Amino acid sequence: MLRNSQRTIAWTAVTLTVLLITVGGLVTNTDSGLACPDWPTCFGTPFPKLVGGVLMEHGHRYLATGVGFLTVLLVLAAQLDRPRSLVLPLLFAMPLILGGSTWAGIAKHHTGAVPPLATALVLAGYALGFVSMIRERGGARLAQGALLLVITQGLLGGVTVMYQLPPTILVLHLATSILFLGVLVWFAVRADPSADDATTQTPRDGSLSGLARIWLPVSALAIYLQIVLGAAVRHTGAGLVCIEWLCRGVLWPTNVHPAVHLHMAHRALAILVGLIVIATAAIVRFLALRANDRVGAGLAIAMAILVVVQIALGIATIATIKDIWAVTAHLFVAALLFSVCVALTARMPRSASTVAA
Numbered sequence: 001m002l003r004n005s006q007r008t009i010a011w012t013a014v015t016l017t018v019l020l021i022t023v024g025g026l027v028t029n030t031d032s033g034l035a036c037p038d039w040p041t042c043f044g045t046p047f048p049k050l051v052g053g054v055l056m057e058h059g060h061r062y063l064a065t066g067v068g069f070l071t072v073l074l075v076l077a078a079q080l081d082r083p084r085s086l087v088l089p090l091l092f093a094m095p096l097i098l099g100g101s102t103w104a105g106i107a108k109h110h111t112g113a114v115p116p117l118a119t120a121l122v123l124a125g126y127a128l129g130f131v132s133m134i135r136e137r138g139g140a141r142l143a144q145g146a147l148l149l150v151i152t153q154g155l156l157g158g159v160t161v162m163y164q165l166p167p168t169i170l171v172l173h174l175a176t177s178i179l180f181l182g183v184l185v186w187f188a189v190r191a192d193p194s195a196d197d198a199t200t201q202t203p204r205d206g207s208l209s210g211l212a213r214i215w216l217p218v219s220a221l222a223i224y225l226q227i228v229l230g231a232a233v234r235h236t237g238a239g240l241v242c243i244e245w246l247c248r249g250v251l252w253p254t255n256v257h258p259a260v261h262l263h264m265a266h267r268a269l270a271i272l273v274g275l276i277v278i279a280t281a282a283i284v285r286f287l288a289l290r291a292n293d294r295v296g297a298g299l300a301i302a303m304a305i306l307v308v309v310q311i312a313l314g315i316a317t318i319a320t321i322k323d324i325w326a327v328t329a330h331l332f333v334a335a336l337l338f339s340v341c342v343a344l345t346a347r348m349p350r351s352a353s354t355v356a357a
């Protein structure tokens, strides 16, 4: 019963987060970032008419609020598994982080500088939150990690506005949101009793399952790095520095602006990610079919298809000179691909020692 509610909350949060990330991309693509002149209200009301840019910008805020709320709910639901554990450090951490950052934001707006004490409060809050998280185990630790990440995401959003959209913060913003999504997916899968069956019943011996145990996390990491690199391409304006198949007639041009190297690195890593993900999917599908794990086999084929679609969408992004549908779909499928890979990694057979524990 408890696990059921945890799973429902986690999967709802996963769905909303994928939507939130996609709508976040749309806010930028439609130039709607400043459609609401005020915050947290929009034109003085929390319920403005949701049309045009306001639909994007305020809709994004609604979604973000929903995700934040679900994450707090997840922490509470996960904590019920650990009735004797003290969440006191976490309770102190939240006001320190939120209070310190609000103070910093107001001071920066009025005086142009952030008071050192406000920064110290935020850091102290993070230290406490971190201590609270590592004292926990299993789902409770994951849920608290997710809460810290979602708060960080909010702070990065604020810093983005305060410092007028610096590329590093924008890249970090996407990197944190994808990490947060990964933690939620991991939680949701581990809260599913059928995942226990998959992780303990799938044959654990043999070199193939050993390979899967190595290559699934490697795939997840490779996809993650490619996503962060993609965000760097986007936010440094390197998306269209090469629009031909062969950039300036060669495989990788030399003596060019660093933006061209960034762009080429994203293309090259896409090929590597594609190969790793497809090979991993083939191994995992083979193992899953052998263990009669239909969900695992389905997820493996989905992962292979998604990586091919993602590469095609990357090409479409350039070929259409960044048509809004192509760029948005490229971000949406990136989030889906990473989620599927993390889900497969979380369902992976655990080592004999972990299962015994």
Ligand code: HEM
Pocket (backbone or CB within 6 Å): 025, 174, 223, 226, 227, 228, 229, 230, 231, 233, 234, 235, 237, 238, 239, 240, 266, 267, 270, 271, 273, 274, 307, 310, 311, 312, 313, 314, 315, 317, 318, 322, 327, 330, 331, 334
């Ligand atoms: C596994 C493969 C890939 C992944 C996971 C991936 C992921 C991403 C992500 C997450 C972004 C940032 C999107 C945003 O913030 O809205 C991005 C941007 C971009 N990607 Fe990819 N990508 C992949 C393959 C490719 C390929 C094969 C190409 C082209 C040959 C490509 C071209 C681009 C371009 C041009 C941008 C910048 C778009 C802009 O400036 O708005 N991507 N990618």
